[in-house]
Amino acid sequence: AQTVTQSQPEMSVQEAETVTLSCTYDTSESDYYLFWYKQPPSRQMILVIRQEAYKQQNATENRFSVNFQKAAKSFSLKISDSQLGDAAMYFCVTNNAGNMLTFGGGTRLMVKP
Amino acid sequence: DAGVIQSPRHEVTEMGQEVTLRCKPISGHDYLFWYRQTMMRGLELLIYFNNNVPIDDSGMPEDRFSAKMPNASFSTLKIQPSEPRDSAVYFCASSAGRSYEQYFGPGTRLTVT
Numbered sequence A: 001a002q003t004v005t006q007s008q009p010e011m012s013v014q015e016a017e018t019v020t021l022s023c024t025y026d027t028s029e030s031d032y033y034l035f036w037y038k039q040p041p042s043r044q045m046i047l048v049i050r051q052e053a054y055k056q057q058n059a060t061e062n063r064f065s066v067n068f069q070k071a072a073k074s075f076s077l078k079i080s081d082s083q084l085g086d087a088a089m090y091f092c093v094t095n096n097a098g099n100m101l102t103f104g105g106g107t108r109l110m111v112k113p
Numbered sequence B: 001d002a003g004v005i006q007s008p009r010h011e012v013t014e015m016g017q018e019v020t021l022r023c024k025p026i027s028g029h030d031y032l033f034w035y036r037q038t039m040m041r042g043l044e045l046l047i048y049f050n051n052n053v054p055i056d057d058s059g060m061p062e063d064r065f066s067a068k069m070p071n072a073s074f075s076t077l078k079i080q081p082s083e084p085r086d087s088a089v090y091f092c093a094s095s096a097g098r099s100y101e102q103y104f105g106p107g108t109r110l111t112v113t
Helices: none
Strands: A003-005 A011-015 A019-021 A025-027 A033-039 A046-052 A064-069 A074-077 A090-097 A101-103 A107-112 B006-008 B010-013 B019-024 B032-037 B043-048 B053-056 B065-071 B072-078 B088-095 B108-112
Touching: A003 A090, A003 A101, A011 A025, A019 A107, A025 A074, A033 A064, A046 A064, A046 A074, A046 B065, A074 B072, A101 B006, A101 B043, B006 B088, B010 B019, B019 B088, B019 B108, B032 B072, B043 B065, B072 B088
Parallel strands: A011 A107, B010 B108
Antiparallel strands: A003 A025, A019 A074, A033 A046, A033 A090, A064 A074, A090 A101, A090 A107, B006 B019, B019 B072, B032 B043, B032 B088, B043 B053, B065 B072, B088 B108
16 A cells, blocks of 8 residues: 655745655555645646656756655655745645555645745 | 536535536546545545546445446546535546546535535
């Protein structure tokens, strides 16, 4: 069974500053993907970034980047130059070979103007 | 691309009534997923289909819930009879084979009184 743990229920960041959201996971799969999804108040679930486990290079998507530590089973999300629109619930997610996703409990990010 | 389409966006019904939620996946996607999100339990996978065939329905709460996918462009989730504890946001998501990213619809907020 897979588990995903987000130890920070809430985080806050000043606009234009940088924030890092933590995530650890456990999986028995040898080939898997990791994702960060964002859910703003509109409740739409939006894919932010994805990482293939077999790739050592950390994924980057504009202001969003990850720190993927495979041995430690850690997958943190860094948001640079935070914007008010980044305020949302962020979910760390992993999948299994059957294409089923396992979601963490989420981290609510608040952005202060 | 219109993305995943769900209807209705909001549904309010009385206990005992039948509720049908609808989903149109992204054209060309061969996986379709139904999720339920509540404050208490987070995001739960209910059932998923591959090429219109149900693959895993172990997350379906009980016999009151049923899901169908008569063709590649349409799926329904039915609750009969509905109960107040079914109140939640129901998401439909689709993905294209082994690409692993799932694209979510806007969700249906169901309230059973």
